Amino acid sequence: MKKLLIVIPCYNEEEVLPSTFASISKLLQKMIDQKLISPDSRAHFVNDGSRDKTWDLLVKECKKNNLFEASKLSRNFGHQGAILAGMYDNNADLYCTIDADLQDDPNCIIEMVKKIEQGNDIIYGVRKKRDSDTFFKRFTAQAFYKLMSWLGVKVIYNHADFRMMTKRTVEQLKQFPERNLFLRAVVPLVGFKSDMVYYDRTPRMAGETKYPLKKMLAFAWNGISSFSIVPLRLVTLMGFLISFLGACFVLKILMNYNTHGVISGWASTVTLITIFSGVQMVSLGIIGEYIAKIFVEVKQRPLYIVEEKITNKKAPK
Ligand code: UDP
Ligand code: MG
Numbered sequence: 001m002k003k004l005l006i007v008i009p010c011y012n013e014e015e016v017l018p019s020t021f022a023s024i025s026k027l028l029q030k031m032i033d034q035k036l037i038s039p040d041s042r043a044h045f046v047n048d049g050s051r052d053k054t055w056d057l058l059v060k061e062c063k064k065n066n067l068f069e070a071s072k073l074s075r076n077f078g079h080q081g082a083i084l085a086g087m088y089d090n091n092a093d094l095y096c097t098i099d100a101d102l103q104d105d106p107n108c109i110i111e112m113v114k115k116i117e118q119g120n121d122i123i124y125g126v127r128k129k130r131d132s133d134t135f136f137k138r139f140t141a142q143a144f145y146k147l148m149s150w151l152g153v154k155v156i157y158n159h160a161d162f163r164m165m166t167k168r169t170v171e172q173l174k175q176f177p178e179r180n181l182f183l184r185a186v187v188p189l190v191g192f193k194s195d196m197v198y199y200d201r202t203p204r205m206a207g208e209t210k211y212p213l214k215k216m217l218a219f220a221w222n223g224i225s226s227f228s229i230v231p232l233r234l235v236t237l238m239g240f241l242i243s244f245l246g247a248c249f250v251l252k253i254l255m256n257y258n259t260h261g262v263i264s265g266w267a268s269t270v271t272l273i274t275i276f277s278g279v280q281m282v283s284l285g286i287i288g289e290y291i292a293k294i295f296v297e298v299k300q301r302p303l304y305i306v307e308e309k310i311t312n313k314k315a316p317k
Contacts, residue, residue, distance in 0.1 A: 002093035004113065006032070007086030009079055010058070011048040013100040015206035017057050020102055021065070027106050028067045036096070036113050042312060044069045045100070046086045050077030059253040062310045074307040079210070080181050082218040083161060085304035087170050096164040098125075101207065103132075104162035105199040112197055121169045121192035124197060125162030144220050148185075151228040155185050156196070163187065179296050180226040181303065182219075189245045225289055232290060235283040242279055246272075 006024060010017065024043045031037045047055045047070060058070040070084055087095045094116060096109055104125055112123040123204075130138045141158075148155050161183060165173070172190045188194070225231065238305070249272070 001035060002041075002113075002116075003091075004028075004037040004094045004096060004109075005086070005090055005092035006041075006043040006109065007083060007090075007095060007097045008043060008045045008100050009048055009077065009082030009097075010045055010054050011079070011082070011098045011210050012052045012054060013207060014050075014052045014054050014057055016101045016204070017054065017061075019205055020100055021061050023067070023102060024104055025065055025067055026108065031110060031113070036110065040313075041068050041092070042067055044071065044086050044090055046070070046082040047072045048078070048082040049073055059310065062312060066312045069312050070310045071306050072095060072308040074305040078305045079161070080183055081304040083103040083183065084181070085306055087165075088174065089304075089306055089309075093167050094164055095167075095170055098162050099160075101204045103201050103204055104160075104174065105202070108162075108199045109164070109196045115195045115197065116164060116166060118195075119193065120195045121166045122187060122194035123164040124151050124156050124159045124194060124196045126156065126196045127158040127160075127201045129200060130158070130297040132201050140216065144223075147220075148224065148228075151224055151230040153185055153224065153227040154188050155223070156188065159184060159196070166192075168192070177300070178226065179299070179301065179303065180222055180293055182226050185223060185227050221289075225293060229290075231286050235286050238279060238283065242276070267288045274276070 006028070008024070013020075028037075028041060028043060032039050044066065045058050047058055055072055056069075058068075058072075062068045062070050069090070071089060073082060073085060076281060077085070086097070095115065096106055096112060098109075104127075108125055108305060112125070115123050116247070130141065133141070145155065145157050169187075169190055169192055169257050172192075173186065176186050176189070176224070178186075
């Protein structure tokens with residue numbers, strides 16, 4: 001039997017935690033009773049620098065429930081950092097990551113374990129439909145997946161960060177040293193045998209999303225620019241195209257010169273200057289974005305810092 005660790009990142013989640021505790025505890029106990037996982041399996045909550053009572057709640061709950069453990073990060077490192085802290089800083093045979101609001105169906109974890117037993121190393125949780133999302137989120141998500149595949153980045157459609165991985169997968173993941181970590185594109189790069197489980201995502205039980213539009217866009221751009229050099233290539237392509245158009249234009253001017261004499265073309269000059277400066281600005285911006293990435297990477301700053309940890313060695317009842 002394998003030791004399972006359910007890693008749950010929490011950022012200002014005081015409103016949802018009480019019900020999350022109840023469902024996760026019930027699920028873990030059930031799986032242990034059915035001998036699907038070993039009795040030392042745990043749920044590990046990672047407090048990602050919450051400013052509300054999340055940590056107090058976790059401390060209290062870990063004392064009461066010996067299936068629970070928790071880590072406290074020194075500040076807010078972001079969802080991906082919190083997930084990594086949970087996986088890299090703790091020992092288990094199987095790691096499952098799931099959001100604290102349990103919008104992803106935790107009961108799928110049972111199926112995930114079974115699929116691992118069938119010889120898989122990575123199990124992706126994939127949403128069947130997007131009924132519970134607003135039209136806007138559905139639309140932007142779809143555009144994101146389309147854009148990613150067009151840019152040559154392999155991500156699994158409708159899979160976020162609900163997944164299970166074996167110990168050896170997590171060990172290999174540690175070999176990816178990048179700071180701009182975008183797990184859903186990095187995990188497939190490990191390449192071990194994988195499978196999927198499908199579920200319906202429910203609306204958030206309480207509290208609000210920690211991913212407002214601004215963060216979502218930043219996340220999407222990070223995913224693209226960390227995995228694709230197509231935007232840079234487009235700049236080059238655009239350069240060629242515009243040079244070609246420019247050459248045609250010069251040709252036309254020369255021809256006009258012969259037929260109509262001197263050109264009094266102030267407007268065309270100004271128009272061209274405006275267009276070209278715009279294109280140059282965009283191109284410089286894109287190049288700058290990638291240089292900024294290099295800047296972040298060379299610093300090799302830690303992705304998370306664990307300040308405090310509560311572990312639970314006691315055997316469950
Ligand atoms: N989260 C985190 N750090 C952050 C933002 C979010 O650990 O800086 C956690 C959050 O507590 C939740 C998960 O990441 O468990 C996903 O966030 P949320 O449910 O708000 O995102 P959504 O489902 O709306 O995309
Ligand atoms: Mg959510």
